[in-house]
Amino acid sequence: MAAPAVVVVGAGQAGVETAAALRGRGFTGRITLIGDEPPWAGYRPPLSKGYLAGAAPAEDMALRPASFFAERDIEIRVGDRATSVDPERRTVTLRSGLRVPYDRLVLATGSRPRQLPVPGASLGGVLTLRSRADADELRARLSDPPRRLVVVGAGFIGLEVAATARGLGHEVTVVDVQRRALARALTPVLSSRVVAEHRAHGVRVLLGREVTALHGDTEGQVQIMELDGGERIAADLAVIGVGVLPHTDLALTADLMVGDGIVVDERLRTSDPDIYALGDCARFPSPRAGRHLRIESVQNASDQAKCVAAGICDEPFAYTSVPWFWSEQYGLRMQLAGLTAGHDEVVTSGDVEGGRFSVFSFRAGRLIGVESVNRPADHGISRRLLASDTTLTPDEVRAPGFDLKKLPRTSPTERVAVRT
Amino acid sequence: MAKITYQHPNGTVTVVDVEAPNTVMRGAKLNNVDGIEAQCGGSAQCGTCHVYVDEASTVVLPEMDPVEDDVLYGTACERTEHSRLSCQLPVTEALDGLLVHLPEAQS
Ligand SMILES: Cc1cc2nc3c(=O)[nH]c(=O)nc-3n(C[C@H](O)[C@H](O)[C@H](O)COP(=O)(O)OP(=O)(O)OC[C@H]3O[C@@H](n4cnc5c(N)ncnc54)[C@H](O)[C@@H]3O)c2cc1C
Ligand code: FES
Numbered sequence: 265m266a267a268p269a270v271v272v273v274g275a276g277q278a279g280v281e282t283a284a285a286l287r288g289r290g291f292t293g294r295i296t297l298i299g300d301e302p303p304w305a306g307y308r309p310p311l312s313k314g315y316l317a318g319a320a321p322a323e324d325m326a327l328r329p330a331s332f333f334a335e336r337d338i339e340i341r342v343g344d345r346a347t348s349v350d351p352e353r354r355t356v357t358l359r360s361g362l363r364v365p366y367d368r369l370v371l372a373t374g375s376r377p378r379q380l381p382v383p384g385a386s387l388g389g390v391l392t393l394r395s396r397a398d399a400d401e402l403r404a405r406l407s408d409p410p411r412r413l414v415v416v417g418a419g420f421i422g423l424e425v426a427a428t429a430r431g432l433g434h435e436v437t438v439v440d441v442q443r444r445a446l447a448r449a450l451t452p453v454l455s456s457r458v459v460a461e462h463r464a465h466g467v468r469v470l471l472g473r474e475v476t477a478l479h480g481d482t483e484g485q486v487q488i489m490e491l492d493g494g495e496r497i498a499a500d501l502a503v504i505g506v507g508v509l510p511h512t513d514l515a516l517t518a519d520l521m522v523g524d525g526i527v528v529d530e531r532l533r534t535s536d537p538d539i540y541a542l543g544d545c546a547r548f549p550s551p552r553a554g555r556h557l558r559i560e561s562v563q564n565a566s567d568q569a570k571c572v573a574a575g576i577c578d579e580p581f582a583y584t585s586v587p588w589f590w591s592e593q594y595g596l597r598m599q600l601a602g603l604t605a606g607h608d609e610v611v612t613s614g615d616v617e618g619g620r621f622s623v624f625s626f627r628a629g630r631l632i633g634v635e636s637v638n639r640p641a642d643h644g645i646s647r648r649l650l651a652s653d654t655t656l657t658p659d660e661v662r663a664p665g666f667d668l669k670k671l672p673r674t675s676p677t678e679r680v681a682v683r684t
Numbered sequence: 685m686a687k688i689t690y691q692h693p694n695g696t697v698t699v700v701d702v703e704a705p706n707t708v709m710r711g712a713k714l715n716n717v718d719g720i721e722a723q724c725g726g727s728a729q730c731g732t733c734h735v736y737v738d739e740a741s742t743v744v745l746p747e748m749d750p751v752e753d754d755v756l757y758g759t760a761c762e763r764t765e766h767s768r769l770s771c772q773l774p775v776t777e778a779l780d781g782l783l784v785h786l787p788e789a790q791s
Contacts, residue, residue, distance in 0.1 A: 284718075288718055307725060309724070309725055309727075310725060314727075324725060324726075326713075328713075328716070329713070329714055329716065331716060332716045335716055336716075562723050562724075563723055563730075563791070566721065566723055566791070567791060585791070588730075590724060590727075590729040590730070592727070597729065599729060639754070640728070640729070640751055640754035640755045640757075640758070641753075641754035641755075641757040641758070643758060644731055644754070644755060644756075644757040644758015644759070645757050645758060647758055648758065668757075669757060673762070673763075
């Protein structure tokens with residue numbers, strides 16, 4: 265039988281890596297990659313960090329150079345958008361009217377920023393950050409005179425933008441309705457340390473406060489942010505970082521199962537076995553979390569791409585990677601391994617004040633996640649520990665002289681228990 | 685400019701010319717050399733740009749800084765005394781003729 269024809273929708277991290285991983289496995293069938301954004305503008309991490317600060321060059325945003333696709337015989341259509349899928353006829357229809365047949369379809373459609381549901385959210389100068397174009401606009405508005413920037417949402421993107429803008433000399437206020445920053449992603453130890461760092465750098469961080477409206481000037485540009493209780497804060501610019509919504513519209517046209525993301529199984533197949541979904545848009549069963557979840561990270565998109573490619577090549581593969589993520593704010597290099605939600609015990613090792621420490625999270629005595637600040641070795645070793653069956657107990661972390669570097673090296677395939 | 689050779693685990697080699705101010709990691713990316721993932725884009729966070737410098741190499745590499753040393757604890761394949769992060773190796777004339785071996789896996 266001839267190799268199946270694969271159509272990948274979305275030329276971002278997940279889509280490009282899927283096409284690359286297929287060719288990497290020696291897949292010889294036809295691959296068509298459809299994207300409304302070109303892959304040479306698709307690597308996003310620098311957009312809130314170095315690129316926004318003007319330090320990282322635009323070339324750093326390329327997922328792959330243009331030559332990659334021709335060299336690997338990947339047909340690429342950028343600037344077009346898939347508008348519907350017909351699973352009976354197995355075709356994808358594009359905005360241009362083109363119909364592309366597939367044997368296997370891969371949905372790598374990513375996500376978009378959530379809008380703030382308050383009056384004034386569509387005023388000029390109220391921005392979200394997802395694409396290179398968004399970053400260019402924000403960068404242009406942050407060039408030259410000092411601005412009063414308000415950031416709504418103390419998540420990774422909001423806080424990275426705040427740190428970058430503060431570094432450029434702007435006056436920055438961050439507001440979040442949650443009582444602590446990054447409440448979903450981080451343990452309280454790290455979230456309060458991050459907030460302390462922002463405050464030490466002169467950022468005003470208001471937690472447990474709700475933005476009720478944005479008000480504009482006569483030209484429709486944002487001027488005031490209003491909070492619960494009526495407080496008004498002057499703003500020349502507002503960045504909304506209140507989370508993302510997965511792109512599921514296309515999946516709905518194919519009647520796929522959807523619920524906060526396109527629902528997939530452990531091999532990343534949707535409710536139609538010929539259609540896969542991955543990356544920001546996919547909701548997968550996580551053996552680590554014991555439930556379905558969506559993860560928005562480069563690691564997740566890249567590693568899931570390998571799983572989808574293996575699936576299309578009929579090779580067994582289930583998605584069990586250890587999630588990891590990084591963020592950089594001021595001099596703090598934060599790295600997260602595993603998932604900390606649902607922890608019942610945390611043990612901190614190192615110097616929290618000095619900004620060199622790790623926070624180990626346990627559930628029922630079992631290590632589930634590690635947050636490291638300026639401790640890259642702890643992060644790397646933790647990723648391997650979490651991938652193996654090796655145990656690390658809270659008492660081991662608490663023991664005087666504890667040093668992860670002293671543990672014998674483990675790999676995911678070695679099933680050994682390390683005990684001192 | 686420097687000529688850099690990347691040797692894949694199956695023995696095949698790719699030789700490319702890399703210009704300053706790129707790194708050995710970026711040289712691979714720009715030339716579509718497989719086997720280097722570089723998930724963090726070169727910011728010394730991920731360890732997925734790990735390479736083994738050829739044992740017989742006489743090319744003098746920059747000293748390893750403590751961050752690179754720490755990140756190398758997290759590589760998917762075993763770290764050896766020849767391990768480096770390719771994103772922390774800036775290309776200069778001095779790197780001309782460098783041979784690096786790519787690991788079996790990066791993540
Ligand atoms: C500012 C910013 C900073 C970040 N920093 C980090 C970080 O430091 N570390 C980290 O791990 N992660 C970071 N992330 C998250 C990471 O970038 C995402 O998780 C990752 O890009 C997800 O990949 P994806 O392919 O699922 O989605 P995307 O990369 O968004 O790609 C999806 C693509 O599909 C396109 N598309 C959607 N629908 C259609 C359609 N119908 N037809 C055609 N094309 C379509 C979209 O336009 C987009 O180009 C950051 C994200 C942002 C926005
Ligand atoms: S690219 Fe991530 S450590 Fe080199």
